[in-house]
Amino acid sequence: MASVESHQDEQPLEYVSRYGGREFRYHLCYVPDHKKATIRVHVHPNGMVQVDAPESAQLPEIKSAVQRRARWILKHLDDIEERHRDVRPRQWVSGESMLYLGRRYVLKVINDPNQQKVTCKLLGGQLRVQGNNVSPERTQKVVSQWYRDKARDVFERRLKLMVDTLPWTQTLPPWRIMEMQTQWGSCSPEGAVLLNPHLVKAPTRAIDYVILHELCHLVEHNHSQRFYNLLDRFMPEWRTIKEALDGKAEILLSETALPEFR
Incomplete structure (x- = not known):
């Protein structure tokens, strides 16, 4: 599911992941640890992929988690691209x-x-x-x-x-x-x-x-x-x-x- 998720102000790091001959970029944001904290992946409606990870998570662990979700991520990126095909610029005229x-x-x-x-x-x-x-x-x-x-x-x-x-x-x-x-x-x-x-x-x-x-x-x-x-x-x-x-x-x-x- 595409997500617009609110979060604290972080400085995201950008990485590239590859799956099935395709690649996508994602932004990594570290969040404070919690005893049940997990690595979470969000696909924003504008196509930006965001990964929230605990501060204690190691980069190889994060990349592995993203790779496991790569098929899911690409599916939602394809869905977003399909929806955008029907987007029409607003003309700001009567009837809209x-x-x-x-x-x-x-x-x-x-x-x-x-x-x-x-x-x-x-x-x-x-x-x-x-x-x-x-x-x-x-x-x-x-x-x-x-x-x-x-x-x-x-x-x-x-x-x-x-x-x-x-x-x-x-x-x-x-x-x-x-x-x-x-x-x-x-x-x-x-x-x-x-x-x-x-x-x-x-x-x-x-x-x-x-x-x-x-x-x-x-x-x-x-x-x-x-x-x-x-x-x-x-x-x-x-x-x-x-x-x-x-x-x-x-x-x-x-x-x-x-x-x-x-």
Whole structure:
């Protein structure tokens, strides 16, 4: 399964692996040891292969683990390439589909000579951009800002609700939005949370999963078994939500014209 996995800030090392006459590159990130820590392989939706390994793992051991997963990795890289064949660049014109909180809305661009400022509003089933001399470039700019504004409002509201349900959080942690190509979110060792504004296109339950994922890092700073136990305790269905979210990452993380999130 392709994965967008949040992780702590590491400096990745790049290696090449070969299998069946093919080769692929992967980024190696060392994470703090845990008694049940294992070598984990992630294939991101943009085709980047990431390997998380305990700090105590030796390089030959890591390379061997990657080689054992090589067939699995190449299959998912092929799947990503196949999905990208249907990707169409967005034109930023009326009729295109826009996603917000898991629902599809139709982009409606209205040139209004009496309105100098270009505005973006959600009205019924439309995301309506209106103003004087509205070009595709101006449409893209105002829509992107609309998403960022909505993301701040939605994320803050969901963060507050999630903080109230967790025993280890009494106050809202420092947080901000930041566009990322391969992550829905991240949590620094100091406890600062970053959330990708594109996530606001996904259903609310998916947003809650990413927020919970990052808040669990306040307790467990790596992807150890204890970390996953916390996810299981507070969102038993998180694996299903994550699979659906990661499966639509190409749509949500990029400015492409594709079918709606299901």
